Amino acid sequence: xxxxxxxxxMVREExxxxxxxxxxxxxxxxxxxxxxxxxxxxxxxxxxxxxxxxSIQGKPDFQEDFEQYRNLQKVRDLDATFRPEVEQFVxxxxxxxxxxxxxxxxxxGSMVTDAWGxxxxxVIAHEIHHVGQLSIWAREVGKTPVSANLIGKGLMDSLPGxx
Amino acid sequence: xxxxxxxxxMVREExxxxxxxxxxxxxxxxxxxxxxxxxxxxxxxxxxxxxxxxSIQGKPDFQEDFEQYRNLQKVRDLDATFRPEVEQFVxxxxxxxxxxxxxxxxxxGSMVTDAWGxxxxxVIAHEIHHVGQLSIWAREVGKTPVSANLIGKGLMDSLPGxx
Numbered sequence: 001x002x003x004x005x006x007x008x009x010m011v012r013e014e015x016x017x018x019x020x021x022x023x024x025x026x027x028x029x030x031x032x033x034x035x036x037x038x039x040x041x042x043x044x045x046x047x048x049x050x051x052x053x054x055s056i057q058g059k060p061d062f063q064e065d066f067e068q069y070r071n072l073q074k075v076r077d078l079d080a081t082f083r084p085e086v087e088q089f090v091x092x093x094x095x096x097x098x099x100x101x102x103x104x105x106x107x108x109g110s111m112v113t114d115a116w117g118x119x120x121x122x123v124i125a126h127e128i129h130h131v132g133q134l135s136i137w138a139r140e141v142g143k144t145p146v147s148a149n150l151i152g153k154g155l156m157d158s159l160p161g162x163x
Numbered sequence: 164x165x166x167x168x169x170x171x172x173m174v175r176e177e178x179x180x181x182x183x184x185x186x187x188x189x190x191x192x193x194x195x196x197x198x199x200x201x202x203x204x205x206x207x208x209x210x211x212x213x214x215x216x217x218s219i220q221g222k223p224d225f226q227e228d229f230e231q232y233r234n235l236q237k238v239r240d241l242d243a244t245f246r247p248e249v250e251q252f253v254x255x256x257x258x259x260x261x262x263x264x265x266x267x268x269x270x271x272g273s274m275v276t277d278a279w280g281x282x283x284x285x286v287i288a289h290e291i292h293h294v295g296q297l298s299i300w301a302r303e304v305g306k307t308p309v310s311a312n313l314i315g316k317g318l319m320d321s322l323p324g325x326x
Contacts, residue, residue, distance in 0.1 A: 121170070140196065149285065152277070
């Protein structure tokens with residue numbers, strides 16, 4: 001579990017760096033599919049990760065919208081604000097949490113239940129999926145996307161405990 | 164580990180079904196980024212999954228290329244040929260295999276080592292990343308992509324053992 005979160009954080013950081021070399025207009029430009037734009041996707045990734053991890057703990061969710069964060073630095077700052085609590089939760093993850101039940105009340109009032117382990121994997125897959133979308137837009141603006149490789153990043157070199 | 168592989172197989176099957184409603188010319192049309200096209204990406208996903216799982220076991224790799232599989236049914240058939248052995252390997256996965264070393268000789272003769280656990284997560288992330296690319300192309304052809312949601316698929320409902 002931890003390995004895939006750490007992979008996502010490393011790749012996300014590389015995308016932030018990648019964005020430094022693109023004019024802001026390109027970062028903000030509306031695009032077809034996904035969250036609808038490059039920076040908006042990065043905002044959405046950080047937002048969704050944080051929101052899920054708050055929600056399953058019964059903590060207040062993040063409710064702001066992208067209109068207040070239409071700038072690379074603002075998105076990075078927001079992500080940096082979220083990260084410590086997300087990281088703490090991920091590091092403390094253990095097998096005993098896998099099947100805890102999260103009761104999710106939907107906007108229509110209905111209740112859906114998910115296992116915490118499902119939610120965590122959903123968050124992991126959510127980011128990788130959106131990063132795949134970024135890679136297409138990168139090619140469309142004529143740039144090489146950040147590598148999606150998980151191997152070769154030393155992700156399991158020094159990890160003492162859970163993977 | 165198993166949950167994410169099963170997620171990928173479910174989503175992949177939904178993409179094959181999705182492809183049934185697209186003219187073959189659209190499936191084969193060269194596109195910007197990723198593996199360069201919709202069907203080629205699905206071929207690439209099945210190929211790479213199988214190749215890694217063969218390679219870490221020291222078994223012969225798959226060497227054919229997409230030119231022989233430019234048809235939805237051919238790709239599905241190939242995937243179906245690979246699946247039993249892949250599934251068997253994934254189902255037998257256990258913690259003791261996480262840090263086994265895979266020695267990968269690169270085309271230039273150099274040797275790189277990866278932990279088996281890294282390779283498995285690489286395969287998982289590889290598919291999700293490419294599926295994110297498919298979702299952009301789906302919107303570009305005016306279609307709703309397959310949902311990337313991991314929650315709500317009942318993936319952890321009846322799983323007795325490893326996740």
